[in-house]
Amino acid sequence: MEIIKEINKNILAKDICFIPTMGALHKGHVSLIKEGKQSSLPVIVSIFVNEMQFNDKEDFNNYPKPIEEDIKVLENFNVDYLFIPENDYVYPKNNFEKVSSGELGKQFEGSSRPGHFDGVLTVVNRFFELIRPKIAIFGKKDAQQLFLINEMVVNKKYEIEIIASPTIRESSGLALSSRNSLLTNRGKDKAALLYKVLKSTKKDFYSTGKTNFLENFSSNYLDEEIDIDYLEILDLATFSKPAENTEEFIILIAAYIENLRLIDNIDFKLEGK
Numbered sequence: 309m310e311i312i313k314e315i316n317k318n319i320l321a322k323d324i325c326f327i328p329t330m331g332a333l334h335k336g337h338v339s340l341i342k343e344g345k346q347s348s349l350p351v352i353v354s355i356f357v358n359e360m361q362f363n364d365k366e367d368f369n370n371y372p373k374p375i376e377e378d379i380k381v382l383e384n385f386n387v388d389y390l391f392i393p394e395n396d397y398v399y400p401k402n403n404f405e406k407v408s409s410g411e412l413g414k415q416f417e418g419s420s421r422p423g424h425f426d427g428v429l430t431v432v433n434r435f436f437e438l439i440r441p442k443i444a445i446f447g448k449k450d451a452q453q454l455f456l457i458n459e460m461v462v463n464k465k466y467e468i469e470i471i472a473s474p475t476i477r478e479s480s481g482l483a484l485s486s487r488n489s490l491l492t493n494r495g496k497d498k499a500a501l502l503y504k505v506l507k508s509t510k511k512d513f514y515s516t517g518k519t520n521f522l523e524n525f526s527s528n529y530l531d532e533e534i535d536i537d538y539l540e541i542l543d544l545a546t547f548s549k550p551a552e553n554t555e556e557f558i559i560l561i562a563a564y565i566e567n568l569r570l571i572d573n574i575d576f577k578l579e580g581k
């Protein structure tokens with residue numbers, strides 16, 4: 309594995325598969341890497357904790373940064389390039405495009421994390437400009453991020469294939485996330501409730517067709533355990549409220565556990581459609 313701080317001509321000459329990360333790699337990232345390896349293209353993984361997408365300085369400072377362990381993981385999986393750029397390389401002074409995530413960027417995750425998606429799109433766009441990948445892989449756990457990136461690729465007419473990789477879960481149902489390492493064992497048990505809530509919400513939706521989930525929940529039970537920020541069902545194709553002709557749905561949840569913000573989602577097709 310070659311560790312690089314800047315993109316060179318060799319890389320630009322190749323059709324390459326790009327996997328952006330912020331490090332603190334876990335099995336979810338490993339599954340992205342395995343997916344990348346299947347493309348049979350050389351794989352470049354970036355590790356860059358993008359301060360621009362953190363609306364909360366403390367969250368940025370606390371974000372786990374175990375670089376030595378990350379390097380071992382990537383070496384084990386025979387990744388071709390590890391790209392660890394400096395901030396000035398990604399963001400040359402006043403000379404980069406700030407990408408707006410528009411109205412959708414202000415909703416759901418964006419409503420609690422102002423500026424977050426502008427930061428995500430700006431850095432992903434910079435990486436696309438620098439690396440010019442043929443394929444880029446993102447996790448489905450960050451569903452709104454994935455949607456906005458797909459939209460950006462269409463708007464900017466990038467010829468990049470975006471692969472959405474399924475969420476990896478612990479046996480408890482807890483979706484893997486770099487932030488999980490900051491939870492206590494008790495916190496992890498509570499965090500596993502997110503997936504349970506998603507599944508029972510899906511059941512509710514099937515049986516009642518109602519979409520005002522939070523009002524339907526016995527909030528006492530949930531409040532004691534987890535502090536839910538939003539629980540929404542959307543049309544997966546438009547990321548807006550489901551319509552008559554919606555075929556695929558996504559239920560999103562965000563909650564605070566031990567002061568950490570966790571998100572998860574499930575998507576599904578309505579049976580019989």
Ligand code: PAF
Nearest residue numbers: 328329330358428431450
């Ligand atoms: O999903 C992430 O880890 C980040 O948002 C990404 C895509 C690497 C951009 O910093």
